[in-house]
Amino acid sequence: MEKKQLYRVFSEKFNRDNWNSILKTVFSINSLLKEPKKILLNSNDKAASAYELGSFKTSDDRIIGLYKIEIKEEI
Numbered sequence: 001m002e003k004k005q006l007y008r009v010f011s012e013k014f015n016r017d018n019w020n021s022i023l024k025t026v027f028s029i030n031s032l033l034k035e036p037k038k039i040l041l042n043s044n045d046k047a048a049s050a051y052e053l054g055s056f057k058t059s060d061d062r063i064i065g066l067y068k069i070e071i072k073e074e075i
Contacts, residue, residue: 001025016053016068023066029056036068048072 001022009018016036023029036051053066 046075
């Protein structure tokens with residue numbers, strides 16, 4: 001993926017398909033959920049909602065979770 005394409009995705013409003021493409025192409029992550037899994041949040045003053053997107057294993061066998069957090073408008 002070219003620098004211009006990355007810049008465009010990072011500059012635009014979040015689009016899950018575009019980010020999934022980056023995760024697959026740049027980071028070789030193939031274990032993304034087809035549909036994000038909603039995470040129940042405790043009452044808080046910053047996050048409106050949260051979703052699990054998938055995970056991947058690092059070269060040293062650690063599992064890294066991928067999440068999308070939607071921040072409340074007033075933040």
